[in-house]
Amino acid sequence: MGSEASENTDAEGDGRSARKRRAILDAATEVFLRSGYLGTNMDEIAALSAVSKQTVYKHFSSKEALFIEIVGGMTTGAGDIVHNDVAELGRDEDLSAYLVEYALRQLTVVLTPRIMQLRRLVIGEVTRFPELARVLYERGPARAMAMLAGVFQGLAERGLLTIDDPQIAASHFNWLIMSEPLNQAMLLGDDAIPSQADLRRNAEAGVRVFLAAYGRPAR
């Protein structure tokens, strides 16, 4: 069921081998996300990708290698989506609205069943695969906050924000808008992922607090 969806990142190559490889990656992604690392067995991946086990092991040397490949690809891919096409604040644009839109964009990408499940999976395997968790951290929160720090630095130089340490400000902004929905979805499951309207309200409240602390004293 659904084994023909070629949703994987690199869409290059369409030889038989490349096609099978993608089928394996897609199937493995689904099974690993559903059942976890230990809960997944290679026979199921082979069956779901409509490929023999031999072929699976021709493309990936072991269960562990396949797992690492998938998780690494997903984290990098998801991070890219968030950080492409970040517009600067226009000359006469509203700062508050600009920040809310940025927040919403990030929330919409991260609060997805797939990404949430990836997060849970990686966190549950921190002990077994510490390197994978480190990559998720750097491609996820760390990357987002580094980017934000740059934006805030610029806004501060334009006199629109009053910022002492851009890193800390970025962290505060990031978690003001992300933590509540992220933590809920993390522990309460995908059913607890808020609606778009709730996410907007959450973002607006977070931005309000952020601007109260870091906004230019509009006097």
Add this chain to the structure above:
Amino acid sequence: MGSEASENTDAEGDGRSARKRRAILDAATEVFLRSGYLGTNMDEIAALSAVSKQTVYKHFSSKEALFIEIVGGMTTGAGDIVHNDVAELGRDEDLSAYLVEYALRQLTVVLTPRIMQLRRLVIGEVTRFPELARVLYERGPARAMAMLAGVFQGLAERGLLTIDDPQIAASHFNWLIMSEPLNQAMLLGDDAIPSQADLRRNAEAGVRVFLAAYGRPAR
């Protein structure tokens, strides 16, 4: 190694049966935290608790039941530690310092290898044991924020804070001080748990932002 530590919550009862039961619980806690649910096997628990497998199954009907017992106990226990003896703000005490102390107290308890590992464990098993994750959410963040909301409500009525929605304010405070270190420790492992001094700096920065948004306009 360390199997004689009887650190479990309920210390009542010292009959032979009760002692063995605690030994099993302690051993199981250690093994589950170290190896995860699927990665744990009952033989190891029996060996570590110096008890026969038969005795293990006399006290707990299955691996699943034992797991639920342990995780449930740990979450409730940890929550209790944070929320005992919460002092009110004295008549002429500094609000900022009061909030920083509250934050530090909570950070110190939560950012412990054991608690962090418990969090990772439960998150990794959200799909298999959704009920357990829900309990962790309610005994952890939800409980802390409900408590905070009450405190803030009181402070607002005393004119020390300007608060619209105490729930949202509590969430903002909670995550301003917890998110950065919690997320780091979560993904980067126990070595990334910040020092007490760093935690204090983090708490002070968070409280500063919180008071800028919710503090009484001291003008």
Add this chain to the structure above:
DNA sequence: AGCAGAGAACTGGACGGTCCAGTTCTGCAA
């Protein structure tokens, strides 16, 4: 262009070795 053949890739199934949850048996000791 059309075709033949070589070599790579794949299938389907079986299988060895290992691991594990939960049960049962044996023997010892109070």
Add this chain to the structure above:
DNA sequence: TTGCAGAACTGGACCGTCCAGTTCTCTGCT
């Protein structure tokens, strides 16, 4: 006799390998 330790056992799952036979793909020749 009762209760537990220790060990063996059952039934099943699973990783990785292997092999015989089939299909695909590409190259070079006519």
